[in-house]
Amino acid sequence: MSFLQPSGPVIDLGVNIDHVATLRNARGTAYPDPIRAALLAEQAGADGITLHLREDRRHIKDADVIALAPQLLTRMNLEAAVTQEMIDFACRIKPVDVCLVPEKRTEVTTEGGLDVVGNFKAVQAAVRQLQAEGIRVSLFIDADEEQIAATAEIGAPVIELHTGRYADTEGAAQAAELERIKAGVLYGVGRGLKVNAGHGLHYTNVQAIAAIPDIAELNIGHAIVAHAVFVGWENAVREMKAIMVATRLGAR
């Protein structure tokens, strides 16, 4: 090991393949195949593959999750709502990670984090059932001390901080949101949690988030799928990973 090389992973990229499936489902075709996208993303530098099996199955279908699980070389991060159907399904698949997320049928995309405080007992039961199967559980929450503390109290070892509001704002509002995320990261790490982040991150807003030293992993999907239209899927993954790693190394 050289003194110039930091030890351990720099920062992980979880590539979210949901919107490859959105495109497929728009025409009811078999293409583009999210499984192929996942395997190519791994070859292009993804450290994991994230996919969200929504209750309305608007993008990822049960069959996608079932087909992908045995083929992944990295790890699957399955996003799921806190419903008995989803928890039972995840327990059958046994991905390395399950990220529990809030869901509204009418939302265009995930609005805000899971209310762990307000749904403590239901989230605790879901976490316990998943952990009994050896699954590492992450909670997708806002960078809010009460939500982070509730996660630690439940015993989930990972949080993913929702970066949607950071992504949707600019100027002073975005700067304030960034500070909130930084404080959340520090608080989470102080509570012994692995801290990930994601939602709405793209090629020109990811830098400030990737520079936060204690964030372990970013999950990014929509922007990579969109950029792939112009540069190709593997290049889009490579570019995002390169930006994240260069930013993190530059921030050290």
Ligand SMILES: CC(=O)[C@@H](O)[C@H](O)COP(=O)(O)O
């Ligand atoms: C929970 C989350 O942030 C991701 O699943 C992402 O939102 C992509 O899926 P949707 O666009 O369906 O919300």
Ligand SMILES: NCC(=O)COP(=O)(O)O
């Ligand atoms: N959990 C966030 C995620 O997986 C990707 O969200 P997005 O980049 O598609 O907004």
